[in-house]
Amino acid sequence: MKTEVGNLAIVPQIKPSSAWRARDENEVVRMLVDLQTTLDIAQLLRLFSGHLRDFVPHMGYGFRNEILGIDLVFGHDEHHCCRYLLKLEDETLGEWRIRRDRPFSSADLERMEVLLTHLVYPLRNCLRYQEAVCYAHTDPLTQVGNRAALLSSLPREIEGARRYGQPFALIFLDIDHFKSINDTYGHDAGDAVLRSVAQNIKETVRSSDGVYRFGGEEFVIMFSNVGQGGAENLAERLRQAVAAQAHRIEGEALRVTVSLGVAMLNPGESPSALMNRADQAMYKAKRSGRNRVEVAAQE
Secondary structure (H helix, E strand, O other), X not given: OOEEEEEEEEOOOOOOXXXXXXXXXXHXXXXXXXXXXXXXXXXXXXXXXXXXXXXXXXXXXXXXXXXXXXXXXXXXXXXXXXXXXXXXXXXXXXXXXXXXXXXXXXXXXXXXXXXXXHHHHHHHHHHHHHXXXXXXXXXXXXXXXXXXXXXXXXXXXXXXXXXXOOOEEEEEEEEOOHHHHHHHHOHHHHHHHHHHHXXXXXXXXXXXXXXXXXXXXXXXXXXXXXXXXXXXXXXXXXXXXXXXXXXXXXXXXXXXXEEEEEEEOOOOOOHHHHHHHHHHHHHHHHHOOOOOEEXXXXX
């Protein structure tokens, strides 16, 4: 049977008891120095867990921040769990938890609570940095990745696909006759269509697939470990999902269509070359009548 303890709000006000030795205080100082060396949340938690083990042995740990969509889990899922809700100046940072195979004593909890008070400021810095990075790489209108995010992620994803011998595909998607929507109904209507199409894409692809607004009315979807047949089927599902959606504009039910180009990664191909082939396949779909999927030839 699993047991859980804790579930407290930790703020930087807890002082160590007189039972703490000078050696313990020196270890805390070393931990404080280490926690100031990174703005990466995963690295910060690894450093904190490493120092915490000297005071409270544990076999697994995790952290969750629902607002930023962070849910990190490391180590083993043992029978006994201790959870703390971390807060700082009325700001909820997230939930910290550790696990091990034996119960936590009151002395364990005291040590952990003292050390957690030293985690909250570095953790807040990491969260604010990640939030800034997230905003810098997110299209504010559609809430998908922007062009900068795509250009940053694509080389890394291609490298990973090659390392593990997995197929990798890229889809370019363009909304048909989008200029006429803006000209006829106004840019607010065009923005509503962009948001709706982005939502259609996110609901159709896997959560692990990357979705980006490349610019204007053009989107890019990248995904690994899917062969050409699967990529083509996914593109067709995207086409059908968008075509089936009715947009209420000035009392009218407006339907839009999209043209899609699919390209599979060739051996030794650069990210820019892959993007160019997917883009050309999409323009071929445009020239062939729109509202269709075209697949770039493999080399």
